[in-house]
Amino acid sequence: MSTYYQPRRYAPSVVDSTPEGSSLPVVVVGAGPVGLAVALGLAARGLEVTVLEADTAVSFGSRAICISRHSLEVADRLGFGEALTRRALPWVGGRSFYGDREVLRFQMPHDAHAVRPPMVNVSQSELEQIIVDAAEADPRITLHWGAPVTGLESYDDQVLLHVDTAAGPRTVRADWVVAADGGRSPLRELAGLRLQGTSYEGRYVIADICWQCDLPTERMVWFDPPSNPGSTVIMHRQPDDIWRIDYQLAPEDDAEAETTEEAIRARITKHLAWLADTVPGHDAAAAADWTLEWHGFYKAHALALDDFVHDRLVFTGDAAHLVPIFGVRGLNGGFEDADTLSWILAAVVAGDAGPELLDAYARERHAGWEQNIANAGKSTLIMTPGSDGYRTTRDALLGLAVDHPEFRHLIDPRQSSATHARSSVLTLATAQDDGLVPGDPLEDRAVLTAAGKESSLHDLRGAGFGVYAVAPVPADLPAIHAIRDRLADALPREHVTTVLLGGTAVADAGEVLVTDAEGADGTAEAWGAAPGEVVVVRPDGLVLARGRAAALSAAGDELAERLAGRGEPVAGVPVPTTLTPEQDAREQVWLSLSDALDATEDRQDLLARLALVLGTEAGPERLRTVLADLVGTR
């Protein structure tokens, strides 16, 4: 029997028109993962939220399956982390093959202090159902199924939504509307807005199959496998023996013919049969025993709105931006949007901050999209090179990576990591340029409370502000309390938790004293922080400010101004590259050569002249050695 997830159906809602002269505080359009995460974040801050969803069930089929450590953290803040973790499969790394030879084995960072796995796999449908269950359990959220928004009137003080309901057309009036209606966003169309950016050439068939096998939960990629020459095949395990298989179509393939069930079955059969021949412990009978559960078609996009806020209409998730799936940043980036938008919009709706705070959301998250594109873009050039030049260099890199490990970093999938806000208006400038820098996402770490209870830096503060003091002495306490009180005054809806990381100061009733779970000063060391320093963390886990307790307390006015969305963006400390100078040089050579190959009409001539020039510079001995090596390299 198939174990494939079948979403629960809901009855279409009867939505009442909003009576003349009144309006709802916030309406979220779209009950996808991002819309629902925003609804939960607003409701947790005491707001009444109405959600309008066109469909009568969560999505069906395969979309996001890889949920990042940071998204698990967001899920914990929103109250559905435990249910998600119970269901999902954790994993830490993966392997890539060129033909049948392994060319990359990677591990995502997973140190002993980590509280959550770097990645888990679960189908987006199941994740959405878990979030729906959490939303339905919250009395402040009213979720209407089968209620598509079909018309929009946007004013500077409210938004009118025309909604098709089970009882006929209705008009809903809202002070604020969150457009979380997905990549094809009807609200974006209705508002006359267009996404800007790039669409990639490569086309992928994606399929979910039910198949019992012992392969581990990891990311497996085959470039040009013997089972599907010229193609790229990706495999991921999901719960209940469901496997996601993605494979690339060649430019000359007819998409219509290739997306028939017959063609998809033939391709997958070949791949599984080949795996049975090559993977120990697999036999042909088991390889043949699988069922096709769902299939679809995918093309990568890197597109975004220029601005995510238009009067009272705020775009988020795929409605605001799209990223290629390679590197798994779509839903994971959408959760970052939701985490930031929730506290910002709650503050604006409650009148604790002016609408300019929403501009900070728009700028920060646009910058987050740019960071995601920079990473996902490079993965995409490897996974689906969009031109002959990039395909030539990609194949050359794969060939080199077999025997030259130094080239392997270029085919690393650059899996999703949380984005930073170092240049945001919400970041207090600092002279700090190493260790933990304001604007960075605070990495969670396991700690022990004074009572010996296991916890973590983020779990202690929940969804509010965190004031973390490193080894404070008693004389630091007045300044630490002043910072805490300033934050509480600025945004009264947010809790403020003060955490003393060791030190000799005695915690008062509202404070938590902790030590590193590993027993050493791991946290202070990881932050590069000296005793007496304080790190202030925003509700979405980004570092707002860092410095000596007295200095931060003295900067209280500026802190409050920034939390109101006023103040100039800071220059932002550049993020140091994680590449060594040699890796950086190799990356630049790859990109420049690919562009040059695309720019010339005679590649062979270009490559011959290039080799003559560079060979002369390197010297004949070096050239002969390299040639001798490469002639034997595929």
Ligand SMILES: Cc1cc2nc3c(=O)[nH]c(=O)nc-3n(C[C@H](O)[C@H](O)[C@H](O)COP(=O)(O)OP(=O)(O)OC[C@H]3O[C@@H](n4cnc5c(N)ncnc54)[C@H](O)[C@@H]3O)c2cc1C
């Ligand atoms: C093949 C594929 C694989 C992917 N893999 C990953 C991955 O591994 N990791 C990852 O992070 N991301 C991945 N993504 C991206 C991820 O699926 C999206 O980023 C995510 O769904 C965005 O969520 P959202 O809530 O913004 O939009 P959606 O999930 O699209 O939700 C939008 C909701 O709005 C509703 N709606 C639409 N129009 C209206 C209307 N007029 N009125 C009311 N409601 C409306 C829709 O019915 C839907 O429920 C993948 C995407 C694809 C296509």
